[in-house]
Amino acid sequence: MMKTIKIKALIFDMDGVLWSDQTPIVDLDWVFKQLNQYQISYAFATNNSTKTPFEYCKKLNHFNVKVNEDHIFTSGTTLVKMLKEKYPTGGPVHILGENGLREPLTNSGFYQSDQNILAVVGGLDRQITYEKLKNATLQLQNNVDFYYTNADSTFPTPEGKIPGAGSILAALVTASGKKAILAGKPEPMMFEHTISLLNTTPESTLIIGDRIDTDILGGIRANCKTALVLSGISSESDLMKFSYKPDLVHKNLVELVNFLISKNWGFAQ
Numbered sequence: 286m287m288k289t290i291k292i293k294a295l296i297f298d299m300d301g302v303l304w305s306d307q308t309p310i311v312d313l314d315w316v317f318k319q320l321n322q323y324q325i326s327y328a329f330a331t332n333n334s335t336k337t338p339f340e341y342c343k344k345l346n347h348f349n350v351k352v353n354e355d356h357i358f359t360s361g362t363t364l365v366k367m368l369k370e371k372y373p374t375g376g377p378v379h380i381l382g383e384n385g386l387r388e389p390l391t392n393s394g395f396y397q398s399d400q401n402i403l404a405v406v407g408g409l410d411r412q413i414t415y416e417k418l419k420n421a422t423l424q425l426q427n428n429v430d431f432y433y434t435n436a437d438s439t440f441p442t443p444e445g446k447i448p449g450a451g452s453i454l455a456a457l458v459t460a461s462g463k464k465a466i467l468a469g470k471p472e473p474m475m476f477e478h479t480i481s482l483l484n485t486t487p488e489s490t491l492i493i494g495d496r497i498d499t500d501i502l503g504g505i506r507a508n509c510k511t512a513l514v515l516s517g518i519s520s521e522s523d524l525m526k527f528s529y530k531p532d533l534v535h536k537n538l539v540e541l542v543n544f545l546i547s548k549n550w551g552f553a554q
């Protein structure tokens with residue numbers, strides 16, 4: 286007989302699921318009203334390290350989504366947690382990235398330096414220059430650790446797919462010959478932190494994302510249920526390119542939530 290497991294929590298990717306840059310993809314007000322009505326808990330996990338959890342919180346509030354800052358996980362905050370485990374008191378690091386990476390580093394005692402650094406740490410930097418790539422490459426030639434937020438080659442905007450953190454990382458890897466330790470999806474770490482905050486179990490948690498090789502793979506590695514929405518990076522035809530599959534595929538978040546409501550949030554095993 287088939288066993289049914291109830292979904293109790295959702296973990297949302299943001300770009301390509303909730304919005305495309307500043308434009309909401311679906312009626313977010315409706316979506317989160319449903320979740321509150323059915324008492325489904327939720328949190329957010331993004332590979333985009335340009336903003337801090339506080340800044341994402343403000344953006345969500347702007348779209349009428351009520352959420353606490355501690356329910357937002359980014360590849361930047363995840364990277365800092367990993368770095369802090371290795372270097373509990375912080376120290377000098379060479380940073381390539383935006384505020385969403387710099388601020389959590391500073392809050393954990395790490396500071397920008399080019400002298401005796403512990404590590405080169407990087408993420409998406411939309412002010413990237415040849416000079417910045419050169420400096421990071423020179424630092425990588427020393428015996429230092431190399432951490433990067435994520436390897437997404439692109440990210441979705443209304444203009445189309447534009448270079449993501451992975452495109453900058455690829456330049457550094459090519460130039461230095463070094464491999465980076467990655468913090469974001471598809472590594473399961475960020476989801477594990479989120480599940481522990483939500484006090485749920487992986488099998489009753491649904492990961493919702495628009496990218497198969499990060500959101501869906503990361504969700505599978507964290508032993509969660511996974512749902513792909515086709516409102517961002519991955520298209521239906523992309524599904525055939527991967528050996529793993531999401532549990533659910535829907536056009537967008539509203540269609541997915543309507544489906545879950547129609548199933549009374551039950552998931553056949």
Ligand SMILES: [Mg+2]
Nearest residue numbers: 298300301495
């Ligand atoms: Mg996305």
